[in-house]
Amino acid sequence: MAEKTPEEMREAVLAIREKMAAAAREAGRAPAEVQLCAACKTRTAETVAASAALPIDVFGENHVQELCANFDAGAYCGKPSHFIGHLQTNKIKKVLGRASLIQSVGSEHLLTAIEKEAAKVGIVQNVLLEVNIGGEESKSGVSPEALWPLLDAAAAQEHIRVKGLMAIPPVNDNDAQNRRYLAAVHDLFVKAGERGYSNVEMQTLSMGMSGDYENAIREGATLVRIGTAIYGERDYRKR
Numbered sequence: 035m036a037e038k039t040p041e042e043m044r045e046a047v048l049a050i051r052e053k054m055a056a057a058a059r060e061a062g063r064a065p066a067e068v069q070l071c072a073a074c075k076t077r078t079a080e081t082v083a084a085s086a087a088l089p090i091d092v093f094g095e096n097h098v099q100e101l102c103a104n105f106d107a108g109a110y111c112g113k114p115s116h117f118i119g120h121l122q123t124n125k126i127k128k129v130l131g132r133a134s135l136i137q138s139v140g141s142e143h144l145l146t147a148i149e150k151e152a153a154k155v156g157i158v159q160n161v162l163l164e165v166n167i168g169g170e171e172s173k174s175g176v177s178p179e180a181l182w183p184l185l186d187a188a189a190a191q192e193h194i195r196v197k198g199l200m201a202i203p204p205v206n207d208n209d210a211q212n213r214r215y216l217a218a219v220h221d222l223f224v225k226a227g228e229r230g231y232s233n234v235e236m237q238t239l240s241m242g243m244s245g246d247y248e249n250a251i252r253e254g255a256t257l258v259r260i261g262t263a264i265y266g267e268r269d270y271r272k273r
Contacts, residue, residue: 038266047088057251073261079109086111094118098125123147140164140175152193168204189231198238220254
């Protein structure tokens, strides 16, 4: 599957939206409760701009250089951009002001560094805390048990607002197991919201990608991150 044409992207997004709506209704939720985040890793600014005309709510970038290039080129056409990849502390200042939400805060070290840089420029940065729900060594994020001290630390920062959680469950073909992981993240999301911090609002639960976004919506996701199903296979030679 090659990268899609604008017409193929349009058809893909409309089909995804239909499936999102059906999954939401199945769970007794309004389709409008769930946002579509287009994960535009390796896409050109032209491709991203073409997709911005479609019913996509937000754009997610995995790499700082691509966020900078697409943001500065106006490729998002006024729609919000999120940073969804692994963020190195020495690149935080480039993300601030370009990403309305940093979805991938999975350590106190990164949290402290974001606070420091946000204080320097006098802004309050919205973030999601990343949970490594499957305990996979290949993925970043905190364990479910370590979420609570991270949340405590985040709540103590003046220039950070926690807006929810993000997770990438283990890839598996077992539908029931996939849903158990997703349900476990939703449970953490609800419990985190019950803690009553003044600068913690559990509004966004970011989970679900091209392979499992329908299950994620059934289990409470408010934002799904979809790349390949929208754009086609990635061309990593463009990086």
